[in-house]
Amino acid sequence: MNVVVTGQLARDLVLLVDEMPETGTSADARLRREMLGGKGANQAVALAQLGARPVLVAVRGDDRVGEELIEQARRDGIDVGHVICRPGTETGLIVEALDASGGWRYLQHLPDGVLLTEADVDAAAPTLRSADAVLVQLQQPGPAALAAARHARAGGALVVLDGELPEAERDELLKLADVIRADEHEAESLGDVSVEAPGGTGAETLGGTGGPLLMLGRSDGNLVRWADGEEFIPLTDEKVVDTTGAGDALTAALTVGLLRGMPPVEAGRFAVAAAGATVGHPGGRPDLSRLRRG
Numbered sequence: 001m002n003v004v005v006t007g008q009l010a011r012d013l014v015l016l017v018d019e020m021p022e023t024g025t026s027a028d029a030r031l032r033r034e035m036l037g038g039k040g041a042n043q044a045v046a047l048a049q050l051g052a053r054p055v056l057v058a059v060r061g062d063d064r065v066g067e068e069l070i071e072q073a074r075r076d077g078i079d080v081g082h083v084i085c086r087p088g089t090e091t092g093l094i095v096e097a098l099d100a101s102g103g104w105r106y107l108q109h110l111p112d113g114v115l116l117t118e119a120d121v122d123a124a125a126p127t128l129r130s131a132d133a134v135l136v137q138l139q140q141p142g143p144a145a146l147a148a149a150r151h152a153r154a155g156g157a158l159v160v161l162d163g164e165l166p167e168a169e170r171d172e173l174l175k176l177a178d179v180i181r182a183d184e185h186e187a188e189s190l191g192d193v194s195v196e197a198p199g200g201t202g203a204e205t206l207g208g209t210g211g212p213l214l215m216l217g218r219s220d221g222n223l224v225r226w227a228d229g230e231e232f233i234p235l236t237d238e239k240v241v242d243t244t245g246a247g248d249a250l251t252a253a254l255t256v257g258l259l260r261g262m263p264p265v266e267a268g269r270f271a272v273a274a275a276g277a278t279v280g281h282p283g284g285r286p287d288l289s290r291l292r293r294g
Contacts, residue, residue, distance in 0.1 A: 001052045001259045004128055004157075006121060006148040007040020007137030009058035009073075009083060010092030010110065011065050014242075014283040018100050033283050036072040037094055039137050039162075042245050042284050046252035046274065048077035049288040052259075055079040055131070057124045057148070059114045061091035082124040089113030098282055102240050116144040121151070129155030133255050138163030138173075138186075145169065149176040158258060161212075162251045165189040174212070179258065181251045183217035190214075195223055213264055215254055215271065217247065224268035231265045236276030245284025246275040253291065 016031035036045070040058045047054040056078050060066035062085050069091065073080050092114045095107040121128070121144050128134055134152035136145050138161055145161075146169040152159045153176045160179040164186040174180075174190075184195050195216040214225040221234040253274030257267030270291070278286045 001132045001256070002055070002130065003047050003052045003133045003135065003255060003259075004055045004057060004124070004131040004148075004152075005040050005044045005047070005135045005137070006057040006116060006124075006128075006144070007043065007135070007140060008038035008092065008110070008114070009036075009041045009056065009060055009069060010038035010094050010108075010114070011035075011069060012037025012094050012096065012283060012285070014096045014098060014244075016098050016100075016282050020097065020099055020103070020105070031282060035283060035285050036069050036076065037284055038092060039139060039248050041069070041073060041078075042248035042286060043135055043137070043162075043252045044073070044078045045076050046249045046286040046288055047256065049286060050253060050256045050274075050291065052252075052256055053077075053079070055082060055124075055127055057082045057116065057121065057128075059084045059086050059089070059116060059120065061085070061089040061114065062087050063091055065093075066091040082127060084120055084123075086113045096242075096244060096283065098242055098244075102242060104242060104244060116140045118143040118147045120144065121147040125151045128152050128157070131155065131157045132259055133158035133160060135160045135162060135251060135255060138165060142166030142169040146173060146176075149173055152176075158255065160251065160255050162247075177212040179213045179215070179254065181215040181217075181247070181254065183247065184219070187216050213258075215250070215268060217250075222250070222268060222272055224264050226264045229264075231268070233265070233268050233272050236273060238276045238280050240279045242282045242284075243279050245286060246278045248284060249278040249286040249288060250275040252286070253288065
């Protein structure tokens with residue numbers, strides 16, 4: 001299965017400390033991890049681990065860090081032919097400070113130059129139109145997200161939106177979407193949609209006839225809602241070390257499950273299992289090899 005991800009590529013630096021230092025003080029990190037990251041790259045890694053053939057549409061800077069990340073992505077089985085090298089731009093950096101209780105804080109440097117433009121996405125139009133599914137990361141600018149969804153729909157791909165819908169493009173994106181994944185905060189952009197189970201606006205009221213499948217995150221699990229029904233899927237019982245990247249693994253696995261022909265509830269459970277397999281280690285890089293074997 002060919003799956004395109006339009007989203008973010010960055011260098012992730014994770015520092016694990018026993019507790020966060022007070023202002024004006026310091027703390028020793030007892031673990032340091034540096035890796036390929038960013039939501040788009042994390043989803044592409046997860047897709048590759050689950051047996052898909054991912055293509056990443058993203059932007060890197062023209063620096064050594066960007067070159068190293070591209071090399072890592074290739075080793076992960078990701079097609080990086082549509083990762084743009086933006087002259088004069090530094091590759092994005094995300095620093096995660098994680099404490100022993102699983103609390104995290106992010107410091108990030110994501111200059112405008114590493115965000116996708118509509119022109120960047122249009123340059124990948126043939127690949128987007130030939131994909132089986134396209135994952136559209138809504139943390140990217142609205143015009144770029146909308147361009148990706150339009151090309152995906154034109155080619156008949158499964159259109160998966162991930163995140164908070166931008167206000168200006170909201171209505172058209174809803175009409176183009178087959179699947180929307182959102183957490184409790186992001187779900188507010190959908191309008192009168194409740195993440196409680198049961199109840200709230202049904203999926204069939206969004207985007208016209210049929211409506212998209214919704215995967216709505218809650219603190220205690222996920223609600224899968226589609227035109228004909230809904231079901232709440234609780235979290236797995238894995239020990240939580242770091243929730244970073246759980247949503248990316250979930251979105252990738254949900255997409256793979258649906259492409260394999262799983263019904264909504266089965267695909268939702270597969271997705272929640274992928275999220276559970278990601279929270280047991282520091283950092284957002286997924287490790288879903290055991291799910292692929294299963």
